[in-house]
Amino acid sequence: MSxxxxxxxxxxxxxxxxxxxxxxxxxxxxxxxALNNVSLELTRGEIVGLIGPNGAGKTTLVNVITGVQRxxxxxxxxxxxxxDATPAYRIARRGIGRTFQIVQPFPRMTVLENVAAGAMFxxxxxxxxxxxxxAAECLAFVGLTAMTAMPASQLTLPGRxxxxxxxxxxxxxxxxxxxxxxxxxxxTEIEGALDLIKAIAARGxxxxxxxxxxxxxxxxxSRIIVLHQGSxxxxxxPADVIRDAQVVEAYLGADYAGQxxxxx
Amino acid sequence: xxxIPTALLGLGVLALVVVILPFTATNYLLRLTTIAFMYIALAxxxxxxxxxxxYPSFATAAFFGIGAYASGILRAASSLPLPVTWLFGAAxxxxxxxxxxxxxxxxxxxxxxxxxxxxxxxxxxxxxxATALTGGGMGLNMPTSGVVNVDMQTRxxxxxxxxxxxxxxxxxxxxxxxRLGWAMRCIEQNEDAAIVLGVNTLATKILGFAASAATxxxxxxxxxxxxxxxxxxxxxxxxxSIKPIIMAFIGGVGTIFGPVAGAIIFLVLExxxxxxxxxxxxxxxxxxxxxxxxxxxxxLGSVGRGIxxxxxxxxxxxxxxxxxxxxxx
Amino acid sequence: MLYVQILINGILLGGxxxxxxxxxxxxxxxxxxINILHGSFIVLGAYLAFFAYTKLDIHPYLxxxxxxxxxxxxxxxxxxxxxxxxxEAPVLVTLTxxxxxxxxxxxxxxxxxxxxxxxxxxxxxxxxxxxxDTFPSIDLIVPVDRLASMLFxxxxxxxxxxxxRHTVVGRAxxxxxxxxxxxxxxxxxxTKVFAVTFALGAALAGAAGALLSPIFPISPLAxxxxxxxxxxxxxxxxLGSVSGALxxxxxxxxxESFGALFFGPEHSLTLSFTVLILLLIFRPxxxxxxxxxx
Numbered sequence: 106m107s108x109x110x111x112x113x114x115x116x117x118x119x120x121x122x123x124x125x126x127x128x129x130x131x132x133x134x135x136x137x138x139a140l141n142n143v144s145l146e147l148t149r150g151e152i153v154g155l156i157g158p159n160g161a162g163k164t165t166l167v168n169v170i171t172g173v174q175r176x177x178x179x180x181x182x183x184x185x186x187x188x189d190a191t192p193a194y195r196i197a198r199r200g201i202g203r204t205f206q207i208v209q210p211f212p213r214m215t216v217l218e219n220v221a222a223g224a225m226f227x228x229x230x231x232x233x234x235x236x237x238x239x240a241a242e243c244l245a246f247v248g249l250t251a252m253t254a255m256p257a258s259q260l261t262l263p264g265r266x267x268x269x270x271x272x273x274x275x276x277x278x279x280x281x282x283x284x285x286x287x288x289x290x291x292x293t294e295i296e297g298a299l300d301l302i303k304a305i306a307a308r309g310x311x312x313x314x315x316x317x318x319x320x321x322x323x324x325x326x327s328r329i330i331v332l333h334q335g336s337x338x339x340x341x342x343p344a345d346v347i348r349d350a351q352v353v354e355a356y357l358g359a360d361y362a363g364q365x366x367x368x369x
Numbered sequence: 370x371x372x373i374p375t376a377l378l379g380l381g382v383l384a385l386v387v388v389i390l391p392f393t394a395t396n397y398l399l400r401l402t403t404i405a406f407m408y409i410a411l412a413x414x415x416x417x418x419x420x421x422x423x424y425p426s427f428a429t430a431a432f433f434g435i436g437a438y439a440s441g442i443l444r445a446a447s448s449l450p451l452p453v454t455w456l457f458g459a460a461x462x463x464x465x466x467x468x469x470x471x472x473x474x475x476x477x478x479x480x481x482x483x484x485x486x487x488x489x490x491x492x493x494x495x496x497x498x499a500t501a502l503t504g505g506g507m508g509l510n511m512p513t514s515g516v517v518n519v520d521m522q523t524r525x526x527x528x529x530x531x532x533x534x535x536x537x538x539x540x541x542x543x544x545x546x547x548r549l550g551w552a553m554r555c556i557e558q559n560e561d562a563a564i565v566l567g568v569n570t571l572a573t574k575i576l577g578f579a580a581s582a583a584t585x586x587x588x589x590x591x592x593x594x595x596x597x598x599x600x601x602x603x604x605x606x607x608x609x610s611i612k613p614i615i616m617a618f619i620g621g622v623g624t625i626f627g628p629v630a631g632a633i634i635f636l637v638l639e640x641x642x643x644x645x646x647x648x649x650x651x652x653x654x655x656x657x658x659x660x661x662x663x664x665x666x667x668x669l670g671s672v673g674r675g676i677x678x679x680x681x682x683x684x685x686x687x688x689x690x691x692x693x694x695x696x697x698x
Numbered sequence: 699m700l701y702v703q704i705l706i707n708g709i710l711l712g713g714x715x716x717x718x719x720x721x722x723x724x725x726x727x728x729x730x731x732i733n734i735l736h737g738s739f740i741v742l743g744a745y746l747a748f749f750a751y752t753k754l755d756i757h758p759y760l761x762x763x764x765x766x767x768x769x770x771x772x773x774x775x776x777x778x779x780x781x782x783x784x785x786e787a788p789v790l791v792t793l794t795x796x797x798x799x800x801x802x803x804x805x806x807x808x809x810x811x812x813x814x815x816x817x818x819x820x821x822x823x824x825x826x827x828x829x830x831d832t833f834p835s836i837d838l839i840v841p842v843d844r845l846a847s848m849l850f851x852x853x854x855x856x857x858x859x860x861x862x863r864h865t866v867v868g869r870a871x872x873x874x875x876x877x878x879x880x881x882x883x884x885x886x887x888x889t890k891v892f893a894v895t896f897a898l899g900a901a902l903a904g905a906a907g908a909l910l911s912p913i914f915p916i917s918p919l920a921x922x923x924x925x926x927x928x929x930x931x932x933x934x935x936x937l938g939s940v941s942g943a944l945x946x947x948x949x950x951x952x953x954e955s956f957g958a959l960f961f962g963p964e965h966s967l968t969l970s971f972t973v974l975i976l977l978l979i980f981r982p983x984x985x986x987x988x989x990x991x992x
Contacts, residue, residue, distance in 0.1 A: 171565065197567035209562040211555055222555050225548065227567025233548075276566060425790035472979040479732060479789045483929055484978045486793075487971050490926060494968040607922075611797055614790065652805030658798030662791050663783045 122185065124149045124280060124311050125170075130179035130189075132165055132335075139165040140176070141335040147280065152302065152312045154326030154343070156319070158355070161332040163315045164206065167282050171203050172196040183280070197227040202278030206285040206315075208265040210257035216268055217253045220244055223275030236275075243271040247301060263294045270301060280311045287321055299325055323347075331355075387531065396523045403523075403595075405636045406530035407588055410537040411609070412616035412628035412635075414584040417541055418577050419614065420623035421550060423557030424474070425482040426578075427610040429585050430489035432462040434604035436586030437593035438496060438503055444511045444594055455529075455590040462586025466579045474574040477560075486610065493605040508600030511593065526595045533591055537584040542625050544580060553577055557623070608654075615658055621668045631668065699837050704955045706838060712951025713848030714913075716855050717906040718924055719931035720943035721899030724858075727938015728875040728895045729785060734796040735776070736928060737921030738803040739769055739900045743907025744916040745807065748816050751911075758818055759850055762908040766854070766901040773900025777893045785892060800921065807918040815915035824912075847909045854905045858898065859940040871895050875938045926967060930974045 123146040132140040140162045147153055157163050168174045170181060172193035181189040188196055197203075202223075211219050220240035221233075230236035244250050247267040252260060260268060266286060273281055283302065287295050295318070302325055306312055316322045322329060322343070329346040331339040333355040339346045346352055390402060411429060418426040440458030443449060449457075473484040496503045503509055544550045552573040555563035564570055593599045612635065613628070620631025638657065639650075646653060722736045743765040747758040756764075776799065784795050824842035862868035873881040874891045882888055906924075914920070927950060935946025950970065957969040 173561075173564070192569075193564045194567050194569045197565055203565050205562070205565075209559050209565075211558040211562065213558055214554070222551065222563070222568075223566040225551065226555075226563075226569075229567075233551075272562075272566060419790065425788065425793070427793075473975075476978060479726070479730070480933075480978055482789050482793055483732065483933075484975060487926070487929065487974055490922075491968060491971040491975065494965070494971065498965060498968065607797075611794060614794055648809060649805055652802045652809075655798040655801030655803075655805065658801070659780060659795055662787075662795045662798070663780060666784070666787065666791060 123147060123182075124184060126182040127166075127170070128180045128182070130166075130169060130176040130181065132162075132169055132174065132176050138335050140169065142179070143332070143335075143337045144179075145330055145337060145340060147311055147313065149279075149311055150306070150309065151328060152306050152314060152326050154322035154329040155313055155315045155332065156317060156322055156329060157332035158317070160334070162335040163332055164284060165335075166332070167203060167284055167313075167315060170196075170282065171201060194226075197276055198229065200277065200279040201282065202227070202273040202276045202280070203282040204266075204269040204273050204284055204286055206288060208262075208269050210260070210265060210268055212256065212258035214257060215254050216244065216249060216257055216260065217241065219257050219268060220271045220275045223272040224277075227276035227278075229277070240271075240275055243274045246274065246304070247271045248297075262289050263297075266290065266294075266298065267301075270305075274305065274310075278310060280313065281305065282313045282315065284315045285317070286314075287316065287318055295321060319347075391524045391527055396520065399523050399527050401636070401640060403527045403530045405633055406527075406534040407592060408612070408616060408632035408636050409629050410530070410534040410588045411585060411613040412620070412632040413534070413537045413541050413625075414581045414588070415613040416617050416622065416624075416628045417544060417584075418574075418581045420617055420628070421541075421545065421553040421557065422574055422577050423623075424574065425478070425485075426581070427482060427486035427607075427614075428466075428488050428578075429581070429613050430605050430607055430609035431485075431492055432466065432582040432585035433589035433592075433609050434489065434492055434496070434601075435462040435465050435582075436589030437599050437604040438509070439586075440590030441509045441511050441593045441599055442502065445509060451529075451594055454594065455587060458590025458593070459583045459587035462582040462589070463579050466582030467575065470575040470578040471571065474571060474578060486607075489605040489607060489610060493601045496601040496605070503601075506601065508598055511597050511599075526591070529591050530588075530595075533584070533587050536587070538625065538629060540580060540584060541628075544577070545625055549573060549576060611658070615661065618661060618666070619668050627668065700959075703838050704959055705952060706840060707844075708952030708955035709948060710840070710844040710848045710951070711955065712948035713855075714844075714851045714906065714910055714947075715927060715931060715951050716944045716947030717851035717902060717909065719928040719935075719947055720855050720858060720940055721902035721906075722925075722928040723932045723935070723937055723939070723943045723946075724871075724902075725896055725899040726932060728871055729781070729892050730789075731781060731785065731792045731796065731896075732789065733896075733899065734793065734800045734925065735803060736899065736903055737923070737925030738800045738807070738918075739773070739903035740907040740910075740924045741807060741916065741918055741921045742772075742803070743769055743904030744911040744914075745811055745816075745907075746904070747908035747911040748818050748916055751818050751820075757820075758908050758911050759846060762850060762854070762905045765904040765908040767904075769904030770897045770901035774893050774897035776900075777896035778889075781896065782889060782892060804918045804921060811918065813917055813919065815917045815920075817915045818911040820912050843912045847913055851906065851909050854902060854909075855940060855944060858902060861898075862940065867891075867894055871898075923967065926974075927970060930970045930977075933974055933977045 125147040127143060127145050130140055130143045131138070143166065155163055155166070165174070169176050169189070172188065172191055172195070176189055179189070180187055183199060183201060188199065191199070211222065214222070217237065217240050220243050221236040224230045224236040224239040224243075225233070228236070228239060230239060241250070241253070244253060247270050249264065249267050249271060252264060257265070257268060270286065286302075287298055290298060299321060302312060302314065314322060314325060326343060328341065329339070329343050330337060331346060331352050338351045338355060339349045391399060411433070415426060415429050418424050436458035439461030440454040443457050444451070444454045469488065473481060476484055497506050499505065544553070552563070552568045555566070555568050556570050556573060560570060589604065593604070616631035616635045617628045618631065619634050620629065621627025642653070718740060722733060725731055725733045725736070746765045746768060747761050750756040750761045750764070751758055780799065781792070781795065784791050820843065824846065827840040827842060827845070829836045829838040829840065862872055870881070870886050870891050871894065873884070873886055874888055878888055881891075931943060931946035931950050934949055935942030935944070953973065954966045954969065957966055961969065
């Protein structure tokens with residue numbers, strides 16, 4: 106981030122290129138087409154919302170990006186390198202982090218150890234001590250410092266969601282995929298989660314926010330992508346997307362579009 | 370945390386006993402203790418895969434048998450000293466695990482269990498068929514260690530098995546404290562989360578599998594030359610896969626000293642309770658296995674709970690059993 | 699013509715194999731338990747048929763339903779008292795538990811019946827059907843005992859299929875197999891379903907044992923062989939489905955027949971297990987691609 110350079114540095118040039126490019130990705134399960142020729146780009150520093158009704162293919166897309174599954178067709182590029190054939194653990198080490206819709210802690214480890222695991226392996230810490238330090242830092246960021254020594258299985262759901270975030274952060278990601286991070290939270294907890302997400306983005310981490318709660322997505326995202334039955338049907342500014350006829354028809358219903366227009 | 374001083378004390382006492390024994394005990398007691406060392410090594414070996422990574426391995430018999438046969442064949446065919454043949458046995462088992470591991474360690478749960486169980490069966494059949502190399506069903510005889518004195522022979526194997534046990538438990542402890550051990554714990558508690566956090570789960574599992582193979586193979590190699598004769602049914606006996614699991618269960622799966630304690634307790638049980646019932650000892654072993662797993666799945670640590678369950682079993686008439694949880698965990 | 703004969707041998711064997719495996723497959727698919735006891739159940743059924751024939755003059759094919767009944771009761775009892783207590787435990791525990799039970803049953807049979815191999819020698823022997831008698835150009839023989847065993851085996855398998863499809867109990871079993879938690883939410887008594895399923899598995903094993911008693915030698919040590927075949931058939935055909943066991947049984951029967959021709963009959967077990975390992979590595983959901991429990 107050199108502010109005084111006269112010419113664009115190599116770093117800045119890379120910063121201008123898309124962080125991630127997904128080109129024509131298709132994924133089938135037997136007769137079902139989960140992803141149909143999906144193409145999109147993510148730019149560094151964005152918060153992009155990914156929405157769509159259940160079964161639209163959101164989680165499949167996340168699985169394909171993170172290497173848990175391979176696309177049947179198409180390519181995925183991250184920071185210029187092709188990753189659609191890379192094993193999942195290596196993608197994690199490359200800088201793509203992910204949280205799970207159904208939280209996945211290591212139940213018998215402490216909260217600190219849970220997060221330190223992320224720092225240790227994907228975050229490439231040189232030593233256990235360094236991993237623990239980084240973990241403490243991430244826990245402080247999400248506000249879980251008080252629970253550091255608690256076994257992860259004893260956390261309440263909002264706590265587990267924060268733990269999930271902290272683990273993702275510990276892996277030192279440049280892209281973070283947040284899969285339904287607000288599911289099961291009440292209004293206040295969602296506010297807190299939103300603040301955290303914005304704080305993460307402020308650190309320079311690009312975020313792909315997979316959600317089905319419209320108000321969350323509208324407030325946090327600078328851009329929205331809509332999936333419907335495996336196909337990408339909209340990609341643009343939030344205000345434009347909710348007026349898009351296809352989106353309205355497929356997902357939002359005429360009511361919401363009307364409300365949003367009336368609200369300005 | 371306050372357990373450490375007691376554990377150290379216990380270790381010290383054990384070490385003292387172990388060192389003094391060869392000077393004072395009868396050959397019978399020494400042989401029994403040698404078997405104890407063998408059980409300790411096998412239980413600890415299984416624990417690296419079954420306890421640390423949580424993969425239900427039934428492959429111990431396969432590793433043991435390969436170690437036994439590799440060592441036995443080399444011994445019968447050459448005049449290499451015993452330790453060399455033993456190391457060869459361990460190496461052979463390790464190579465086998467590196468060949469088979471990458472394939473079967475991608476499987477999970479039931480499929481992995483079945484695959485590991487079947488390994489020994491396949492090896493049994495192959496060994497039976499390869500008569501020229503292994504003597505087939507008639508078995509393989511090995512030349513004696515050259516030590517004519519029975520007392521010396523007994524002490525030789527006492528020390529050898531002890532070394533194997535110490536090596537195995539030390540290796541397990543080393544792994545436990547290392548990055549590898551941490552990765553294994555992550556796999557055991559949540560493999561999907563481990564992958565997403567950057568753990569190379571396949572490589573971790575393969576390394577654990579290889580460590581287990583090397584140690585079990587070493588034990589098999591020593592055992593073969595000790596007995597002087599092996600055949601496919603004994604070398605690849607399924608019980609060699611089951612007993613270490615039970616031992617680890619008794620003492621505590623996934624800990625360092627659990628398998629040690631469990632092995633000793635198991636041996637005591639085996640020797641004094643049912644060795645005397647010659648034609649029914651398999652049956653009694655079966656009863657003990659079932660009783661242990663049904664009433665005390667937590668091993669020694671859950672003796673209290675186990676007694677509770679026994680009482681509840683009697684009260685309720687034994688019918689009804691576990692109710693399925695409402696929410697999957 | 700030789701290959702057709704081998705094929706026929708394989709099919710005859712396959713039907714019987716299907717009966718051997720379907721109970722094991724059902725228990726694995728529904729209870730999520732790998733039942734090591736299954737091989738011992740088969741052997742017990744065979745022994746019961748042996749003694750029924752030698753002491754009471756009851757033909758094994760007629761006795762098969764009774765063997766099934768005895769094993770049903772035994773299976774029900776074992777499941778309710780023991781297996782049900784570990785049913786939610788991971789595979790390490792359930793497999794080792796059934797292994798322990800198998801040790802017990804095998805030892806009991808060993809003590810009761812001794813280890814020497816028995817065989818039911820039918821008097822008068824059933825003989826063979828020589829197709830070249832009626833069709834001179836077709837030089838094929840069909841041993842009647844194997845044919846009868848296969849037909850009865852298919853009858854039992856068919857009965858199970860009918861039961862699963864058309865009775866309330868059967869539908870409950872299928873529901874639990876698909877999703878046991880959803881089934882409880884719909885009011886299915888899973889404990890009862892588990893017990894009945896296990897009992898059915900044992901019953902089919904008992905029937906299979908009776909049906910194979912005239913064909914194969916019987917001994918307490920033979921249990922593992924049948925268990926091994928059941929493993930292979932499950933992975934071949936998929937878990938918990940009757941059609942899967944049928945396909946798997948037939949495929950294994952034919953494979954073994956041709957394997958015996960090319961490699962010799964003493965290697966048939968190695969062949970089966972090698973097939974199993976290769977399948978597990980490359981297609982763990984079987985050639986039918988059915989979803990199994992992980």
